[in-house]
Amino acid sequence: MFVTEHAALAAPAHDTAAVVAELRDRTEIVDALYRFALGQDLKDKELFASAFAEDAELDFRPAAAKWGAAPPVMAGRDTIVTTILGLFTGRVDTTHQITNPRVTVDGDTARLTALVEAQHLLTADHSTYALLKNPYDVELVRASGSGDGGGRWLVSRMVIHNTWFLGEPTAIFG
Template identity: 30%
Template structure:
């Protein structure tokens, strides 16, 4: 299937950012993480963006970003859309603040990466990583969504060819 046809096919499978019926609080908080992961894995910028506040802070093992615009410039547009990826999360734990409008979430992740268009090639090079995510969220009443205002990723292990990520050789 051609890239353009595949992109159109993927969009037909997308669900809206706000799901019905309304999710309970913990489901809605976890859904911000799911929108983030699915937005990356399907290269769906709209779904990806729906997971974050405009002033989101990212900490990727010490690399700081301070807005959704910067996340797009430094990560989504530069790297994510150039990859075939699958991100899985498990051991999700959610703590809701007494205010009911803020929450934190931690989980384990496992993510496999291939260069765009090569994910179905069994001989293609890949990069695989696992670790922990930590997120702080806020409820955005006007949109009916929980959004991530802080995201931190901690790699615990890596395997495969780091150059798949488009950053050049891995430096120790």
């Protein structure tokens, strides 16, 4: 479920090329989550979509269960982008902060655990809000044919859990 390895890097310290390659992968893996967050915050469809594989899944059910909601799993990049940006654009202002990323890489697949604080405010009335502290469990795949030497990573599955929240999530998420 979450990345709990006791060491950050797998590459031997004396193998500079392997260390550099692993560090590049880890940076690109975390960047996929940054694209997800900033794309939402800016309501930038292209940036937001760039975080996901075409057949990606986003599961918000564990977080939503904390306040009694039961949304479906979103399947497919287009569905994820259309659903989330459709729910927020012109209605909800968001900011996301990402911390504590932990990464494991296994060839062309990877796992990422991160802690994300997500602030959601109704655009028309910022006194109606939901502040969420969410552990993310993310599976990623290396993009093929990305034109950048295979360095770009895409979210294939994202599960969003919730540790705590303040405010009114039902006013934000329905």
